[in-house]
Amino acid sequence: GEDVEQSLFLSVREGDSSVINCTYTDSSSTYLYWYKQEPGAGLQLLTYIFSNMDMKQDQRLTVLLNKKDKHLSLRIADTQTGDSAIYFCAESIKDTDKLIFGTGTRLQVFP
Amino acid sequence: NAGVTQTPKFQVLKTGQSMTLQCAQDMNHNSMYWYRQDPGMGLRLIYYSASEGTTDKGEVPNGYNVSRLNKREFSLRLESAAPSQTSVYFCASSVRRDNTEAFFGQGTRLTVV
Numbered sequence: 001g002e003d004v005e006q007s008l009f010l011s012v013r014e015g016d017s018s019v020i021n022c023t024y025t026d027s028s029s030t031y032l033y034w035y036k037q038e039p040g041a042g043l044q045l046l047t048y049i050f051s052n053m054d055m056k057q058d059q060r061l062t063v064l065l066n067k068k069d070k071h072l073s074l075r076i077a078d079t080q081t082g083d084s085a086i087y088f089c090a091e092s093i094k095d096t097d098k099l100i101f102g103t104g105t106r107l108q109v110f111p
Numbered sequence: 112n113a114g115v116t117q118t119p120k121f122q123v124l125k126t127g128q129s130m131t132l133q134c135a136q137d138m139n140h141n142s143m144y145w146y147r148q149d150p151g152m153g154l155r156l157i158y159y160s161a162s163e164g165t166t167d168k169g170e171v172p173n174g175y176n177v178s179r180l181n182k183r184e185f186s187l188r189l190e191s192a193a194p195s196q197t198s199v200y201f202c203a204s205s206v207r208r209d210n211t212e213a214f215f216g217q218g219t220r221l222t223v224v
């Protein structure tokens with residue numbers, strides 16, 4: 001079955017790096033995503049990685065994918081208070097239209 | 112450029128009442144989704160639709176029905192609301208299967224008392 005797991009909370013100091021982790025079970029996923037949800041709002045796509053890639057960098061964001069261990073991580077460099085939000089990883093399942101989300105990680109950035 | 116529009120934004124229902132949550136997208140997307148968001152459980156897929164006239168069950172379809180009458184609109188119906196259906200509901204759409212980005216509505220906060 002499809003299952004996506006994340007830790008629920010992460011707290012970091014402003015200026016430090018944040019690393020948010022995610023594990024998934026379905027090996028047939030094609031794309032893996034990171035979405036951000038700010039309070040009272042819907043989700044917005046931050047970045048995504050195709051399943052045959054190991055790493056993707058986009059400004060302050062670095063995505064690492066370990067396909068063997070089914071582990072995805074999002075690193076945010078120089079974390080700012082505006083990065084405080086809930087971060088969801090998600091996977092799209094091959095040959096379906098399913099988009100499965102994780103439990104979300106609440107990132108809190110303190111001064 | 113509205114994107115994905117959900118109505119209503121807030122709703123309170125009594126147990127046993129019925130209602131329909133509306134969702135419309137103006138991006139000519141093929142795929143549409145309904146999720147519910149509960150604390151500590153992330154987003155769970157209720158139903159999805161790959162194209163007009165087709166719908167499929169997600170992880171938690173019980174107690175819900177959906178309708179994809181045209182490409183733009185995908186509605187979610189609660190026939191007999193239960194307190195366990197108290198949640199925030201999100202509609203989303205994407206261009207195609209194996210989508211590259213899903214666009215979300217602002218959510219509907221539903222309370223069933």
